[in-house]
Amino acid sequence: MPSPADPILFQAGPFVVRWYGLLIVAGALAAAYIASIEARRKKEDPDHAWNVLIWCLILGIIGARLYHVLSSPAGGSRGFSYYFIEQPFTTITLFGVAIPFPTALMIWQGGIGIYGALLGGILAVFIYTRRHHLNFWRWLDNIAPGMLLAQAIGRWGNFFNQELYGPPTDLPWGITITNANQRIPPYNDLTAYPLETTTFHPVFLYESLWNLIGFGLLMWIARKYAHKLLDGDLLSLYLIWYSTGRILIEFLRPDAWTIGAVPTAQIVGAVLILMGLGLMIYRRRNPALATNPFTHPTPQPKRRRPARP
Secondary structure (H helix, E strand, C coil): CCCCCCCEEEEECCEEEEHHHHHHHHHHHHHHHHHHHHHHHCCCCCHHHHHHHHHHHHHHHHHHHHHHHCCCECCCCCCHHHHHHHCCEEEEEECCEEEEEEHHHCCCCCCCCHHHHHHHHHHHHHHHHHHCCCCHHHHHHHHHHHHHHHHHHHCHHHHHHCCCCCCECCCCCCEECCCHHHCCCCCCCCCCCCCCCCEECCHHHHHHHHHHHHHHHHHHHHHHCCCCCCCCHHHHHHHHHHHHHHHHHHCCCCCCEEECCEEHHHHHHHHHHHHHHHHHHHHHHCHHHHCCCCCCCCCCCCCCCCCCC
16 A cells, blocks of 8 residues: 655645645534434434534544643654743744744644643533533434545545554555655664555554444444433544554554653543443443433422322
8 A cells, every 4th residue: 555645635825735634624523414314313403413512622622632732652752841841932934924823833843632632622512512401411313324434535635645554564554654754663774664665554444444434333222222221421432433443553553652651542431431331330320410411410309298278
């Protein structure tokens, strides 16, 4: 599987359309469309799916970027040290004037982190549903399958950027990383690992396929077991499914951000799996918490027996 030579789809003067950005937007639109289908199936207003999309994009991108700039990837050139110590500012030209600009805010350079996007997206859904008096858990369920589809689509941006790859492999679907700047140690030794002939595990492909399978599985479960599911169960299944795949995939990432010797994404994934399982168990014991996840339901006054004449 060869890699494309250019991550830019189209450029006209200063206007640039990158494959990565296009695929992120396409994934977000696909997620909103699936959410609208799920909302209509549950007799909810599907327009809310498109309205909440704006909130999710804004807070999701902010969360994703924060996760990335605060990370410390192994062997990577972009992380906390780069953005805040080595290169905190860079120069950009705006209307012919060169001005200093914080490197951490240059989202078109560097990357984003999906766990940060997930946290930002959930916060966006909470704010939106609270303002519009909607069921928070139900709308997370409406969005959950589409999130996996969006991630499956968005991961192909890594293909065009020549990133998110694993160790060398002779498998027929191995990917070539011909951009020397995208080679991470020790694979930046071009004598030992020639640019045109060395192929690597396409980790982005593995995650994309895992997410695509998860999307189909959640859509099937949502219909097959609709009478048994509580609001919030699909979100729990999303957390369990995605995090399990991410834990397995991290074993193939030589550039993983680690805490000690353990990839941070595996630690976060394990926490999310426990959260998913815990939510399913706790909310089955407390089904009245379906509307607001942070408050207990208002106790109903006890009925008094009428006084005897």
